[in-house]
Each structure stands twice: as structure tokens, then as C-alpha cells.
Amino acid sequence: MIEMQDVYMTYPNGVVALNGVNVTIEQGEFVYIVGPSGAGKSTFTKMLFRETVPTDGTVQVNNKDLIKLKWKEVPYFRRNIGVVYQDFRLLPKLTVYENIAFALEVIEETPKNIRKRVMSVLDQVGLKNKARFIPDELSGGEQQRVAIARAMVNRPALLIADEPTGNLDPDTSWEIMSILEEINASGTTILMATHSKEIVNTVKKRVIAMEDGRIVRDEHRGEYGYEI
Numbered sequence: 001m002i003e004m005q006d007v008y009m010t011y012p013n014g015v016v017a018l019n020g021v022n023v024t025i026e027q028g029e030f031v032y033i034v035g036p037s038g039a040g041k042s043t044f045t046k047m048l049f050r051e052t053v054p055t056d057g058t059v060q061v062n063n064k065d066l067i068k069l070k071w072k073e074v075p076y077f078r079r080n081i082g083v084v085y086q087d088f089r090l091l092p093k094l095t096v097y098e099n100i101a102f103a104l105e106v107i108e109e110t111p112k113n114i115r116k117r118v119m120s121v122l123d124q125v126g127l128k129n130k131a132r133f134i135p136d137e138l139s140g141g142e143q144q145r146v147a148i149a150r151a152m153v154n155r156p157a158l159l160i161a162d163e164p165t166g167n168l169d170p171d172t173s174w175e176i177m178s179i180l181e182e183i184n185a186s187g188t189t190i191l192m193a194t195h196s197k198e199i200v201n202t203v204k205k206r207v208i209a210m211e212d213g214r215i216v217r218d219e220h221r222g223e224y225g226y227e228i
């Protein structure tokens with residue numbers, strides 16, 4: 001599902017964020033990306049939904065060569081990828097329902113299908129009763145659940161989560177982890193960049209460690225491996 005070969009990324013300011021990355025991730029895997037701040041984790045994840053284009057190398061996702069993908073093909077390609085961030089990124093003036101429905105309205109789903117899918121995904125994250133709330137009326141954990149629901153409403157094959165528990169307390173973080181595990185159990189590939197030693201060492205998955213733009217470790221059921 002994901003294949004990177006000799007991927008280099010040098011930002012216009014000269015910073016080398018990826019320095020020769022080679023990796024293969026199969027459909028259905030759950031992978032943590034760990035490493036010190038500035039190691040290149042976010043840059044790595046951004047390559048996968050064409051937020052960033054490498055300066056060299058090849059990136060394939062869902063059998064699509066992202067280097068050759070034309071700009072006008074990017075929105076269609078992204079429908080098959082959900083993205084969740086540390087800071088939730090919900091639209092503050094829209095209700096929970098509207099925040100999620102928005103992703104379907106732009107692809108011109110029928111109102112009936114939109115309603116069915118939004119309610120089903122809200123049920124999946126346990127927030128059916130908060131459909132009419134706005135983000136400010138929700139706790140951080142609830143907001144992150146809405147963000148996950150929004151990311152999943154198109155039923156993507158890949159879910160990318162960039163520090164999804166970074167703004168949450170430990171109890172809420174475990175709730176988010178169990179939702180991500182359920183999503184993974186239904187076949188969605190999950191790639192999660194994280195600084196949480198506790199999560200990585202407790203919920204054992206494949207661990208890819210990055211340092212200075214390189215993969216320095218890649219282990220199944222691996223450890224976090226850093227002190228903080």
C-alpha cells in the first residue's frame with residue numbers, strides 16, 4: 001500500500017528533512033513513527049497524501065505514483081486517505097454533524113447517503129448524541145473523535161494520524177487508541193506519528209524510528225526506544 005524508495009526532501013530553506021528513506025507498508029498494518037523532534041516524521045507523513053513532494057525518489061500509495069500525480073488528480077487521490085492532527089482542526093462554526101458531512105458534500109454525495117454515513121461514523125466513535133454540538137462545546141477527546149469520524153467518513157484505505165494524542169490527557173489518549181485499533185481491525189492501514197512512549201510500549205505495533213531524516217530502526221511489535 002505504501003512504498004518509498006530513496007526519498008529525499010530538502011525544503012527551500014536548505015533543511016534536509018528526509019535523507020534517503022526506503023520503506024514498504026502493507027495494507028492493514030498499524031505503524032508508529034517515532035523519533036526526536038525534527039527527525040522528519042511529519043514530513044514523512046505529508047509525503048503520503050501529497051502535501052509535500054520529495055526532491056528526489058519515488059513514493060507510491062495505493063498503487064499510485066505520487067510523483068507523477070497531476071495537481072488536478074490530487075483531490076480524488078486524497079479521498080482514499082484520512083488525516084488526523086494533534087490540534088483536531090475542526091471548523092469552529094459548524095456543528096459536529098456539519099464538520100463531518102462537509103467531506104461528503106464536496107464529493108456530491110446524495111443527502112440521504114450523507115446522513116446515513118455521518119450517523120454511522122458518529123456511532124463508531126461514540127458521539128451520535130453530540131451531532132448538534134459545536135467543537136467548543138466538546139472536550140479535547142471528543143473533538144479528536146469528531147476529527148477521526150471526519151477522516152473515516154469516506155472509508156479511506158489509509159488513516160494518517162500525526163500525534164493524535166499530543167493534546168490529550170492519558171485516559172482520553174487510551175480511548176483514542178482503542179478507536180484507532182478498532183478502525184485498524186476493520187482493515188484500514190494506520191500510520192501514527194507519536195511521542196508517547198507509554199502508548200507505543202503498551203499497544204504493541206510495528207515501530208519505525210527516524211533520526212535526522214533517516215529510518216534508523218524498523219521493528220514489528222517494537223519499543224518506543226527513547227527516554228522522553
Ligand SMILES: Nc1ncnc2c1ncn2[C@@H]1O[C@H](COP(=O)(O)OP(=O)(O)OP(=O)(O)O)[C@@H](O)[C@H]1O
Nearest residue numbers: 011013015016017036037038039040041042043044
Ligand atoms: N515547511 C518547512 N520549511 C522548512 N523546513 C521545514 C518545513 N517543515 C519542516 N521543516 C524542517 O524539517 C525538519 C523535519 O521536520 P518535521 O516536522 O518533519 O519533523 P518531526 O519529526 O515531525 O518533528 P516533531 O516531532 O517536532 O513534530 C525540521 O528540521 C524542520 O524544521
